[in-house]
Amino acid sequence: MSGWQDFExxxxxLAAAGRRLFVGSDGIAIAFIATAAPGGLPHLSPVCPIxxxxxxxxxxxxxSPKRRDLSDGGSYVLHAFLGENDEELQIAGHAREVTAPYExxxxxxxxxxxxxxxxxPIFELLVERCLWCWWxxxxxxxxxxxxxxxxxxx
Numbered sequence: 001m002s003g004w005q006d007f008e009x010x011x012x013x014l015a016a017a018g019r020r021l022f023v024g025s026d027g028i029a030i031a032f033i034a035t036a037a038p039g040g041l042p043h044l045s046p047v048c049p050i051x052x053x054x055x056x057x058x059x060x061x062x063x064s065p066k067r068r069d070l071s072d073g074g075s076y077v078l079h080a081f082l083g084e085n086d087e088e089l090q091i092a093g094h095a096r097e098v099t100a101p102y103e104x105x106x107x108x109x110x111x112x113x114x115x116x117x118x119x120x121p122i123f124e125l126l127v128e129r130c131l132w133c134w135w136x137x138x139x140x141x142x143x144x145x146x147x148x149x150x151x152x153x154x
Contacts, residue, residue: 002152005054007091007127011150014089014130021080021089022049028112033058034077035069043069049078052110055124056091057098059111062120070095070123078125085138093128093152097121128152 008015022029029049036042043065050057056078060067070076074094082088098104098121107122133147 002093002127003054003124004051004056004127007130007150007152010152011130014132014148014150017087017132018080018089018091018130019051021083021087022078023051030081032079032081033066034079035066036073036075037065037069038072047078048112049125050107050110050112052107053103056127057107057110058095058123058125059107059117059120060123061117067121071097071121076125083134085135087132087134089130089132091125091127091130093126095123095125097123 002010004015022031024030029051031047031049032044033047034042034044045064045066047058047066050059058066058070060070074096075092076095077090077092079090080088098107104122108118129152130150131147133145135143136146137143
């Protein structure tokens with residue numbers, strides 16, 4: 001598993017597409033995160049990923065299902081909103097809870113939105129794999145998907 005910076009170093013074009021699709025014109029990143037409870041019940045939630053230091057993070061309300069899922073199992077899929085030509089990007093991996101005060105402070109300083117609690121858990125999203133795809137010749141008879149994949153360590 002890789003941190004965002006390792007992903008960016010290994011696959012700069014995919015990471016650049018990720019930042020472009022995750023971060024809106026207002027500078028705030030928005031995406032959907034899918035997690036699973038220990039019993040397998042899936043959860044899908046809108047989130048505001050935070051690019052800070054050399055990573056990608058989430059601040060999760062202490063009482064939210066995503067916080068419990070990330071603490072208990074840690075698996076996630078983060079999916080960007082669709083772009084032009086139905087361009088989409090998702091990253092997946094495991095989350096690491098951030099407890100070091102210096103790292104928590106760096107994440108808080110990078111937050112561009114107001115709705116978070118300073119005591120809420122913070123998770124770094126470690127990247128295991130990425131899928132980036134879009135449609136070529138959209139709306140024409142020879143429309144076809146173009147898919148690019150990346151996996152940590154490969």
